[in-house]
Amino acid sequence: MSNNISNQQMLDTMQGYIERVKEIIPTLYDHTPLACINTYGCQQNVSDSERIKGILEAMGYALTDDYREADFVLFNTCAVRGHAEDRVFGNIGRTKQLKKDKGGVLVAVCGCMAQQEIICDKVKKSYPYVDMLFGTHHIQNIPEYIYRRLTGSGRIFDISTDFNEVVEGLPIHRDGKIKGWLPIMHGCDNFCTYCIVPYVRGREKSRKPDDVLAEAKSMIDAGFKEIMLLGQNVNSYGKGLDEEINFAELLRRINAIEGDFRIRFMTSHPKDCTVELLEAVRDCEKVERHLHLPFQSGSDRILKAMNRRYDSEGYLNLIKKAKELIPGVTFTSDIIVGFPGETYDDFKETLRVVKEVGFQALFTFIYSPRNGTPAANMDDPVSREEKGVWFSELLAVQEEISKKNYEAYVGTTHRVLCEESVGEGRLSGKTSASVDIEFEGDESLIGRFLEVRVDKFTNLLEGTIV
Ligand code: SAH
Ligand code: SF4
Ligand code: F3S
Numbered sequence: 001m002s003n004n005i006s007n008q009q010m011l012d013t014m015q016g017y018i019e020r021v022k023e024i025i026p027t028l029y030d031h032t033p034l035a036c037i038n039t040y041g042c043q044q045n046v047s048d049s050e051r052i053k054g055i056l057e058a059m060g061y062a063l064t065d066d067y068r069e070a071d072f073v074l075f076n077t078c079a080v081r082g083h084a085e086d087r088v089f090g091n092i093g094r095t096k097q098l099k100k101d102k103g104g105v106l107v108a109v110c111g112c113m114a115q116q117e118i119i120c121d122k123v124k125k126s127y128p129y130v131d132m133l134f135g136t137h138h139i140q141n142i143p144e145y146i147y148r149r150l151t152g153s154g155r156i157f158d159i160s161t162d163f164n165e166v167v168e169g170l171p172i173h174r175d176g177k178i179k180g181w182l183p184i185m186h187g188c189d190n191f192c193t194y195c196i197v198p199y200v201r202g203r204e205k206s207r208k209p210d211d212v213l214a215e216a217k218s219m220i221d222a223g224f225k226e227i228m229l230l231g232q233n234v235n236s237y238g239k240g241l242d243e244e245i246n247f248a249e250l251l252r253r254i255n256a257i258e259g260d261f262r263i264r265f266m267t268s269h270p271k272d273c274t275v276e277l278l279e280a281v282r283d284c285e286k287v288e289r290h291l292h293l294p295f296q297s298g299s300d301r302i303l304k305a306m307n308r309r310y311d312s313e314g315y316l317n318l319i320k321k322a323k324e325l326i327p328g329v330t331f332t333s334d335i336i337v338g339f340p341g342e343t344y345d346d347f348k349e350t351l352r353v354v355k356e357v358g359f360q361a362l363f364t365f366i367y368s369p370r371n372g373t374p375a376a377n378m379d380d381p382v383s384r385e386e387k388g389v390w391f392s393e394l395l396a397v398q399e400e401i402s403k404k405n406y407e408a409y410v411g412t413t414h415r416v417l418c419e420e421s422v423g424e425g426r427l428s429g430k431t432s433a434s435v436d437i438e439f440e441g442d443e444s445l446i447g448r449f450l451e452v453r454v455d456k457f458t459n460l461l462e463g464t465i466v
Contacts, residue, residue: 017143036070041078054171077113135159188232235272248280255284290434294334298353299346338387340378
């Protein structure tokens with residue numbers, strides 16, 4: 001598909017295939033065909049899967065969580081670390097028996113892992129029961145792939161990247177009713193040296209502000225209470241759009257939509273986190289008081305090798321500024337332990353930053369070499385075992401910090417969005433600083449904003465509705 005095909009033409013083509021699949025389904029199945037969508041990786045993938053589910057429903061499929069009863073099994077995969085890939089192959093393997101046991105089953109693999117040529121070749125050769133594999137730019141082609149495969153085509157492999165536009169107007173089946181994902185951009189241009197995402201997701205592309213606002217409004221009209229704005233680096237939103245707009249301005253516009261709802265966003269790259277953005281967070285009452293600001297490493301030497309384009313001092317200044325401007329703000333972060341060439345002294349710098357900031361929580365990873373990234377070719381003399389020891393040390397340090405942070409909440413009262421039941425008459429929700437609290441209450445309160453006082457910290461915060 002070439003770039004000069006308009007969005008509308010593409011939707012029309014998709015609709016044409018949706019109609020054709022709908023026509024042949026009754027000739028192939030004596031029941032409503034069921035689709036099982038398995039999603040790995042980040043919220044971007046979760047959000048893509050919601051669109052995939054929408055498309056499948058439009059063709060007449062119903063959804064199931066049990067792959068054993070499915071007629072269409074899809075794996076929307078993640079490539080960010082080796083561990084994620086291993087899990088997927090194990091699960092794909094289980095569909096072999098399913099296809100033996102019953103006819104008419106289609107197996108599909110898509111997402112970030114599928115986008116890599118080496119994976120595409122592996123599936124082609126070693127997983128003959130996979131019917132179709134397609135990359136991250138082809139969700140809108142699913143009806144065509146299914147139609148072709150159901151009408152006798154050979155196996156389908158499509159990881160072409162010549163089409164890299166944001167597709168608007170796809171059907172969507174949202175998983176939740178209270179919290180919803182809203183992608184504001186796709187792809188990434190940062191090329192951190194360890195990271196596969198720019199290779200599998202393509203160049204950064206922002207959605208038009210009007211499209212984002214329209215989707216936000218439709219979610220609020222549908223009763224959603226929390227909108228999570230998604231992008232690999234939301235802080236660089238707006239680059240390349242006709243209209244001049246940045247992320248701070250987008251936040252202000254979404255904040256201005258009428259209604260009682262909350263806005264969250266991730267991920268923020270520290271290098272693009274401006275004072276203007278911090279001021280927007282301060283000024284917009286619907287935007288949560290929480291920043292997910294991955295710093296990856298506290299060692300300037302390692303940050304440079306990672307191509308992160310900030311240093312530890314710049315990061316700590318940013319945190320200081322945010323604390324000054326946004327009272328009560330909390331921080332979370334991502335950290336990689338054991339980047340190639342990292343020494344224990346470098347790692348101690350990471351610990352220093354962790355202690356100085358006082359994060360609410362951390363997402364910590366041991367470095368995983370990714371084929372095709374620059375870091376995969378760097379010398380990596382430290383053993384996995386030693387990295388594991390450093391990793392445990394980091395967890396222990398953070399556990400103490402989290403505990404102190406949580407204990408400081410005891411006795412305070414917060415506006416909490418009640419998200420779910422955790423069983424036994426107990427509910428759980430989040431404060432505007434993204435802190436979880438559990439409390440007693442009736443399930444009818446789910447989806448409401450409540451005032452909750454924190455009574456104690458056990459291994460979680462427990463409170464009472466006031
Ligand atoms: N765009 C986001 C991160 C997306 S990936 C950002 O820049 O902050 C989520 C996290 O996975 C990263 O922040 C990083 O900590 C981790 N990660 C990415 N590649 C990795 C690798 N090769 N090995 C280990 N962790 C990795
Ligand atoms: Fe990966 Fe860096 Fe892009 Fe995040 S900003 S997705 S870590 S390349
Ligand atoms: Fe994984 Fe792709 Fe997200 S690699 S982390 S699913 S963008």
